[in-house]
Amino acid sequence: MKDYEKYDGIGLHELIVKREVHPKELVESAIVKIEEHNPKLNAVINKMYEKAEQMVESLDKNSPLAGVPVLLKDVTQEIEGEKLTQGSQFLQNYRAKHDSEYVSRLRKTGVIFLGQTNVPEFALMGITEPKAYGPTRNPWNTNHTPGGSSGGSGAAVASGMVPIAGANDGGGSIRIPAAYCGLFGLKPTRGRTPVGPEHGRLWQGASSEHVLTKTVRDSALLLDFLQGPEKGAAFSIPSNENSYVAILNQPLPKKLRIAFSVKSPLGTDVHPACIKAVERTAEFLADQGFIVEEKDAPVDGKKLANSYLTMYFGEVAAALKKAEEWTGRKTSIKDVEPTTWVLGMLGKVTSAEEFVLSLQEWDLAAYRMEEFHETYDFYLTPTTAFPPAKIGELAPKGAEQLLIRMAGQLNLGKTLKKAGIVDQIAEKSLMRTPFTQLANLTGQPAMSVPLHLTADGLPIGAQFMAARGKEDLLFQLARLLEQSPLWVDMKENPYFSSKL
Template identity: 65%
Template structure:
């Protein structure tokens, strides 16, 4: 291991060293532990360390696996590991242990990856920032005063700082793409039904949420999607299998000039940060220079309806989760079991009618058809990944009067009044104004990716999002492979934790 620098390799690079017997998985685990212990006190990315289990896993590594012996982290949400604690970022689950491996974990095990621990998330994965009351805030390796995003914020901070080359992530409204953009990583949300959600559930957030990873290289993501793509018999949604290899798409040149539509206008009509706009415009000019046809054109959907539909699902899912908690903890859930905002969101969900919920789901289908028709003309739809740079830690906390109103209403169970007053919707929308571009792909079921293609004046990475038609992750990976090699690509190694 003389002269070996763990941080210099992506996941596949480390696996190659293992397969060539130039390094042993035990040595990689030792390097991962050393790096986590060095950086985690400042970043708070890892909340449950599984070092002994990781060391024991090195005894039985499948050297044929694509990530043989590679250290990785799992997200503390929907990535259950039998016998290990999983808290969903909430104190109410602090003594909860998984009874079985999730199908995600079962598939990842087959790659030979070594699980080092679990990463920090907002309570129940509900926010685009990672500041849970139980664990405290995760911080951005580019600037620790800022959030790494959410809900996969701990995973993003861990990968961007070099603790591990890959980490588990999932995305119900942007939770892979937002932290990837904020931390200078690659993140792809697959087509609905592409990766497993079971065995404890047949759908996640009505099909809006799906799992993959965060990574420093495009190829690590492609290989993990190859490994995770499967038919899951208990799943509510399935997508047509891809007959090739996603990894091979990275070397695939397009046999024609692409048609790309782009927009720098927020679907909510709010102002978009100048750096976020510039990232898209710069990328559009680059793609045009390659001979592709690039036009400014907004998606054929109503942005306000998309956000409202997302919020209706969001409120309903939280209400249902709080009700199902009663079975898990053996008693009725109380307000002080969860964070105040979570409790209030649940009350709003309980005050939302079945009619409203069904009507909101119909908007998903309307948008899905509109976007599939759109993609008959355009290969990609390009936008900023986020409308603003990452917020500072604590910046998005509810204001004192909002906290007072929520505490009072929550203690009185006044969900209907809160819903009519629109207080929670306003707080939610103020947060979503920062990230209004990502929810569309979750509702339509399309694949979408973000790439770090710009550095802001403040020295923070800026992501550019690309959406494609359902089932066309292959197109996204082909484009990502080209953009990763371009001068636009911002190396994550520029952040202070890589020095």
């Protein structure tokens, strides 16, 4: 199909409705793009072409996105009978026993699943460079990362393989790839989208399921169908009464207030380009009549970072235990990446007391942010503190790599904690992406919008947060920005121009 990659999901479906294209042609076009671009980008790690063709044969063409090609993320988005490796060599032979509720709801929209996308091992990093599959590369510049953990999904959408890809976000994993790949990415309110039936909560409620898209309307439409209470879920909120798609073109209420900050909550550096992205956005919105004020969030960023990592350690330890149940054998340091092993080891020496205290820190932050949003409708920050790193740049080097291996082999979890290594891990691992975790811990919705390019042509996102349940306001604001001159034009991307 000519110009397939230039359409969003709704646009492709409209062509089917008009009988200008057959769903089979869309699937064939997507396969051509995957086969053309994946060898260089390494975004797709499991292809499901035969199943996709079967889905086309049984397609209900009255479904809202009937025939639109989609990829799913290789974490939590189970497809019955397909692999679910979570980026780990240890799970290469595990196959999902049933569809996840997320996948079941997606099926009802009529989308066609073409495969699964690459992730860092157990979705633990803001880059996508698992040893099991190798690094995924950014379509805007293949020397750089597309981010993580939904990096494969980000690269797939940004290269035109598919208009929509499954993603989830436990610390920024939708918003970071959206920022680095020039896409739109919204993390919904805690409890808005399903996480079962294997889970009642993901990362204690920090993680939410949704998608990465080129356009705001695709994201809004998918949330219309993904949202809703789920039996057995630990967190649940009522469905939005009005369609998110329907409200996109409704004007925002007047005199909305926006607080913005360009300061890292960890007190670490922020790249000038990331600061500029926010300042340009704030200036534009002030010109549009919004009340814009520079104001930091009323939370302790360092305490929150440590409480986030306490959960992170515990979840890694639990993930390794779950992997043992799935495979029927014990894990060892040889089965997973050294960093994963050390994180799990830290989880095993983290006490129940520490874990509960960390969750209480989340609740305190949530209360303070809800009070904050009684004054401010939106909170604007950079999505990330730095532009996309180069492939391999953030991998442990030399002495650090040796320390990780020794700590894992000698089981030095307690020693590392006593030596204050956790604080160092918090700063090092989060200093490039210190802004995204807040919304995960408080349960608020947050989005990254593509509003800036660096001098060398790499995308940078601006992040907006709103009060819990206010995805409608975020979508309306995103639609306004999408129609503005700030929105990054995909034609600047080599995969959508003659530059490739």
